[in-house]
Amino acid sequence: MSDTPLLDVRGLTTHYVSARGTRVTRAVEDVSFTLRDGETLGIVGESGSGKTTLALSLLRLLPPGARIIAGAIRFEGEDLLAKRESEMRHIRGKRIAMILQDPMASLNPLFTIGDQVGEPLRVHEGASRRGAWERARELLGAVRISAPNARVRNYPHELSGGMRQRIVGAIAISCGPRLLIADEPTTSLDVTIQAQYLSLLRELQRAQGLALIFITHNLGIVARMCDKVAVMYGGRIVESGPVRRIFGAPAHPYTRALIESIPKLGDSNGRLTAIEGQPPDPAALPEGCAFHPRCPVRLEKCATERPRDSVVGDEHRTACWLHG
């Protein structure tokens, strides 16, 4: 194991500022984590928890109005925040790739599959059109598309949802990236197709030694795919650690409630443990711990003082006054 992690994020803070600068939404606050080669990290959170903004911050693909205020992102030892935009373009798609939720929105309806899978190779590696198509055929084979020779000539609308998402996967791995960020990659897929896709990602990861970041609201995907988890709430990581620790002994009341609120196959008929209230508006986060209005075990100071990050086990950290 090398000393420098593949990705080292420290104190990352991203805010959305309204046009007049009067309203500030603290989408991501003081987020830190590391990822080693070949590791899989699940970032779990509900809508508004900041998980997608975090992913976009890593690639510096933020929409106008969003700004990285503080922190550092070191990838392969280099500071991504110090890079010029032109340098970032050489990293995106080549060394860090991303898969988004809706494959139909990620594919251009007017170009053939061969053109789109080959595009990163032409852009990043200067491959010829012919050479890129040749590689595209191999890549389609690698993502288990049958009859790749015929499929390269197809347009996205001629393929099923599962196939489209595999095409997006082929584009993502085309330049042999070190890190793949997948934002809700299987939400639009059927259950058996989702299972296919997840095992495909596993295979690709093993074959290429990829590090993976899964952005998801689905704890099942985390349980199935990830080595470690970071749980986000109100823009902050409230708990992080190895996946078995998090599921076996969750330290933060939010994590615990989330795990308990999910129906489990086989034990039916009991009431589910519900979390009262709803996730906070990221533009108006509660004082103190953002989870305190919904927390079943809150203390008095939770409403006023923000809990510090504390270590509760091997690589297991949480930000909760119960442990601070």
Add this chain to the structure above:
Amino acid sequence: MTPLLEARGVVKHFPVRGGLFGGPRKVVRAVEDVSFVIEPGATLGLVGESGCGKTTTAKLVLLLERPTAGEIRFDGESLATLDAEGLRRYRHSVQAVFQDPYASLNPRMRVDSIIAEPLVTNERLAAVELGERLRKVLDLVGLPARAAKLFPHEFSGGQRQRIAIARALTLSPRLIVLDEPVSALDVSIRAQILNLLRDLQRELGLAYLFIAHDLAAVAHMSHVIAVMYLGRVVETGAARIVATQPRHPYTKALFAAALPSHPDDSRDDVVLAGDVPSPLDPPSGCRFHTRCPQVMPRCSTDEPKLATVDGREVACHLYDSAEIARAAAPRG
């Protein structure tokens, strides 16, 4: 006891025009020979992937579509023979809650008008009575009385789904069709709504037709599960049995594909190859044979019929021998 709702051999075909120049007409066989019963106060869960016909089935029950063949009976009466008054009563008794509470509530109406609309159109009630009923249903779904004067955009997704449920409850229905009622909601909110639906079922004796792709949620909510594949029911029985000891290879694959609730609960990885075939041109014989890991020669030619296996109904040739043995035994 007569079942509340009974579907017998229901078929729904949609004709589609073939091509630009009116080529051969094709037929989407959305629902093919589907039978099920829903008992009063009980939940039937329909599971399956896109194109399996579960939403068409829901539409047939809601009378938004008429079956091509077969019949649906409510309280023992066939829907096809109901007169205008009978249909009006049926539509009172069967309500629906849909997936997206952002799309199913009119953004220009206040909550009280949304909830009271079924009452205003169906019953002549004095304003006082109307207000009374309104307060009652708001209370039932756990919304404060002041919610009545607000617009849908002032609520979160979970609360909007409560409004949609309140609207479904105003006419005191006996059956509610729930089409993916929690899949648009945040994870921490889903349990709230599922708990609410169960409480309402117990308090009001409601029956549910529950449709969702989240298998664990369906298994949790349902008394009986029917698994559909390309328009046919391939396995049906008590929820507990079907979910934990599936027999049909498709049901096995489906529940194996369901995500684990803990990193250590490893299941047999049955990963199905290929995509769901088009219902325009379903495979011959057993419709699942093109993806089945245990396919046999006869599966591509003979359509398997539902037969009782281990306390539930399965349509699969793997269990033919059991069926033959049972048929050979003297009839009682």
